[in-house]
Amino acid sequence: MTQPAATTTPERRSVQRPIRAALGLVTGVVALLALSGCVPNNPTTEGDATATLALTVDSSADSCTVSAAEAPSGSLAFTITNSGDQVTEFYLLADDGLRIVGEVENIGPGITRDLVVQAKPGDYYTVCKPGMIGDGIGRTAFTVTDSGADLADSGDDAEAAAAAATNYVAYVKDQIEALVPATTAFLDAYRAGDDDTARSLYALTRASYERIEPVAESFGDLDPKIDFREADVEEGTEWTGWHRIEKDLWPPAAEDNNGEAYVPLTAAERAYFSDLLQADTGALNDAVHEADYTVSIDAISNGAIGLLDEVASGKITGEEEIWSHTDLWDFQANLEGARVAFEGVRDIVEPKDPELVAQIDEEFTALQSELAAYGSLDAGFVSYTELTTEQVKDLANGVNALSEPLSKLTAVLVG
Amino acid sequence: MNDTPASPKKGLSRRGLLSLAGAGVVGAGLGAGASYAVAAAAPGHSGAAASYPFFGEHQSGITTPAQDRLHFAAFDVDDISRDELAELLADWSYAASRMTSGLGAGGYGPASGPYDSPPDDTGEALDLPPSGLTITFGLGPSLFDDRFGLAGKRPAALIDLPHFPGDALIDALVGGDLCIQACSDDPQIAVHAIRNLSRIAFGRASIRWSQLGFGRTSSTTRAQTTPRNLFGFKDGTANMRAEDTDQVNSAIWAHSSEGPGWMAGGSYLVARKIRMTIETWDRSSLREQERVIGRTKGEGAPLSGGSEFTEPDFALAGRGDAPLIDPASHVKLAHPTNNDGASMLRRGYNFVDGNDDLGRLNAGLFFISFQRDPQTQYVPVQLSLAKNDAMNEYVRHVGSGIFAVPPGAREGSFVGAGLFG
Known part of the structure; x- marks a missing residue:
């Protein structure tokens, strides 16, 4: 995940030409x-x-x-x-x-x-x-x-930047406020052994998290507890969070589990991991509701870029949701979150570089319509495993097409 | 020396076991050397004619000035006997001693010998100089299972590498009973070496996985300039150099006091195939790139100032009292001062294996390091990197191997002979 840059100074290797x-x-x-x-x-x-x-x-x-x-x-x-x-x-x-x-x-x-x-x-x-x-x-x-x-x-950049930050913080709070009760509902079903309900809520609940993932990652200790995949965990360290429960809801066959038969979590273990996820989600909610919580303007645009990097490196390859294969839900949520972040700074960037804004607009729309061919958050998406290699490649091409212009956003924004 | 090479395998084996003399001598005796552009270049020459001796205290290809090209291969040993395994290693040493001298793999060479027999060398190195070829052999942990009666001989330092956070290893790119690292300044020479050694092994061992590398990513001597990896940054600035004799002795070579005697003068090789997600890297800002590495992209100076070889100052703070070198930067996390002084000799290469299904370059760094004790030198550094390195967003470890690299062989013997004593 791209961490937001610490400062806002424009630095870039320039092509230095003669004194034309x-x-x-x-x-x-x-x-x-x-x-x-x-x-x-x-x-x-x-x-x-x-x-x-x-x-x-x-x-x-x-x-x-x-x-x-x-x-x-x-x-x-x-x-x-x-x-x-x-x-x-x-x-x-x-x-x-x-x-x-x-x-x-x-x-x-x-x-x-x-x-x-x-x-x-x-x-x-x-x-x-x-x-x-x-x-x-x-x-x-x-x-x-x-x-x-x-x-x-x-226009007046300082005022616009402050407004963008205020709006984005409100969006972040909004998402996490939605995440908290949805997570509770999901965990209630999981604790009670109602796996069908839990499975049906899993991907949609996670969408609120995936929309603002770079923010969650900015709290360095929370994201590993909430969203680490099994392979991310150090030997000897406890694996917790969404993907721990995901594996239990979509238990792998032995050949997909290093040759070992998967042992389902007991009711007590379910309660244990559920309590942890609920507590960590609560901690995230508290963190963004701190009175002094704010985001810098470049963190917003870098967050948009980071969300697309997430898609490119995790979702497009099916690695994020290796048991549930609900990667396209995450993809959609990442895309929505990136779009919101971009829209939040649009008014600052547009006067400086209307062509860039137009290009990003166009690529957002194109990628969204491409993804819509496979479903929606409301109606559900097809499983990642149902996509052909060609379809995945088309989506990857769309991600690249959007990411390239989007990668120029911060430099224009803070310029 | 009157055996006929009509049966190359048998003939090689006998020669390998009985008379591993200087390759040039053997070659001349069989009349094969003449067909090579350089029969036996003087050791130490630079440039295309450079050649390094195969026999010696240590195997070549470790502190040897890093050549530009790599062909690395890990092998699975077939269902053969302990004696046949020894014979294979002897045959490999024999052929390696010839090829590193610029000779053919076998006694006749690619364009000589019985007309109704396949040539005992494949021929693509014909007319080419040795190009600094080194061939380095290693023994994997799985060789020390119960197949060859070697279970009791496994060196303690030849550990099984732990799972590192974020590992995305592909089974087909992991492990191996044996490995060969062939390095040369000419890719065709390196490939020729692996190809012929693989051929010699048919029926006894087969390639499990292999890797071509096209640009060295480290310097192993002071005279070499620091090359760049595929992130576009200088790599290996702080690497140990052959001239650092004390450090080399204490950090690279195994000592008889702490392991089996047959490993004294040897080392331990860790190989990691590290895929780089260069597409996302390339669209990250220069600020982000330099933050991740902890050095400037141009000069390679640490962000705390100075020039390339200035020691990083991890305490020097900039605005907001934040250190100029990010605590999660690669240079900080890999630095010996942050790893209880642990250091290793790195000898990696860039690779591009075409592209993946998504049209992305299958590119990265084939990491190779040599160290005396992987448990205290490689593992803690990689664990620290795997947990905290800002670079992790842009890399993925997909292949892995660890091998005991025996000491060099005396003339007349072969690499690994001590294992069978």
């Missing part, structure tokens, strides 16, 4: 952001849209030397080398000397890292912060002249 941008060739960029760093637009259309002016920054113990004091508006790539012996940071500040247009943090001594920004004409400051404290050193005026590049304005 300086000649004013940055054209055709549909929408670029002025006052915050962001990576170049989708480079598939206009060749010069990604032409990037390369600048170097030397951050030493007592200076912050930028290779030029002036650059044309458009895509600027600052390559910062830390020649000092402390961890350093580099900032591009707006004309008030306060607002951060772009930043790179955590540059270890001797390390080189890029900051790529789309800069509008105007007055800026560059500053380094070796040791990461104080106001920094080497604060220098930096001027961006008008190259004629078409750089659109964007």
Whole structure:
């Protein structure tokens, strides 16, 4: 599972080209952001849209030397080398000397890292912060002249980001609030030995969890207890959670169980594992209801990406639900969760890169309709084992088609 | 030396057991060497003509500068006798000593010998130099069951590897009674070695699983540059080097004080076929990639700073007092300082076995390590990685094997001879 990145600085290896941008060739960029760093637009259309002016920054113990004091508006790539012996940071500040247009943090001594920004004409400051404290050193005026590049304005990112986080946290709470009673109902049936009912509730109940799986995984100790597969467990460690019960509800034949006859859990063992799952689900519910619980904006978009990675590495291969074969339920829930996360940041991304948003929209729709051919959460899906290799490959192709544009979302979002 | 090679197996065996002399001498005696481009290159040459001696204190292919290509094969031994097993190992050593010298597998060579007999070498290495070929033999745990009367001889260090969290082993890619690691700078030379050794074994042992590797992922000497794995990162920067004599002696070679005498000067090989889900890796951000590895992608410097060979500083913190090197990063979890000093000699290779049913490259790293005691060197490190490594999202262990690698053979003897004494 992709862990959300810890910070929100845009860093990306840029293709550093000759100083064509300086000649004013940055054209055709549909929408670029002025006052915050962001990576170049989708480079598939206009060749010069990604032409990037390369600048170097030397951050030493007592200076912050930028290779030029002036650059044309458009895509600027600052390559910062830390020649000092402390961890350093580099900032591009707006004309008030306060607002951060772009930043790179955590540059270890001797390390080189890029900051790529789309800069509008105007007055800026560059500053380094070796040791990461104080106001920094080497604060220098930096001027961006008008190259004629078409750089659109964007809305108020900070406000939009806060709103997106609020909405997403509400969604997470909503899912887990639904998960808690549904899990109880499932476990009640399982405890009582009503296996038919338990089996019928299993996949649908899990959907609430699968929609927000990256959030659950962000609480490092809970996901292993709730959702580990048998193979994930270390020897000598107790295997608990959904898949432990799954195996008991869909007991394997000996040849699928390392040659050993599967021993069904006793009523007492059923109660034991049920109690644990109920308690761990409750703990998850408590965790997201903590007063200070929030998510960062990049965690939302990385969560969308992570959910698709989950599909690609677990569900599409039938490894997640090896006993119940209900992988397509998980697939659907992952997809829905990813879509919600994406929709949550859409308004921030769209002005910056409408083509990317359109492409992601299109691929979401295509993959959803492809998956719908095999069922729905309400009506049920076909078992994973009923899919032909060709059908699985078609679904995998759809996952790849969506994941590629989706993987660009965070860089645009935080840019 | 007047046996006729009309029956290659028999002839080889007799020679193998009775006169494992220097291969060049044997070859010349049978008039086969002349058909090879380099009959017997001087040991230690670099480049295509490089050749390494087969006989010696240790087997070659361990501290030997890692060659560029690999063909590894694990074998199941057929229903044969203990003597026949010894004979097989002797035949293998004989052929290996010839091939590592740039000679044919058998005495006649691929284009000579009785016209009505199949050539005793398959021929694809004809006209090619030795290309640094090394052939390294290993003995798996299953060899020490009750079939060959070797049950009492199993070294304690030849453990059964435990289940590691996340293991997705495929039965067909696990275990083996015997293994051969053939390394060369020319893929055709490595394949030629396995092919001919496999042929020699027909009726006595057959390949259980095998692996081709196309790019070394470690350096084993200081002179070698650090290569890259299929994640695009330098791999093996912190690897032990042959020049680190003390470390090599203490970490790689088995000692007679702690195991059977016949293993003294040998080592233990762990092989793991690690599939990489490169499609999801490739669409992860540079930030995520460097976080997972703990090093920069370009230079390979630890994220705590410096250059490639700077020691990582796991305590150095950045913003929010979080360490610059993530505690779940690969470099942190694999580092000796986080594993009670455990280290091993890694000698792995990149592989791409075509694609899977879903159109994804079946690609990854064929991990090989040599160590004196897998229980204290390999197992704790892999356990720590399997539990916590941020990289686990992008890798899956699908194949596994552990083998005792006996010491090198003296001229006239064969690898593994001590087992039958």
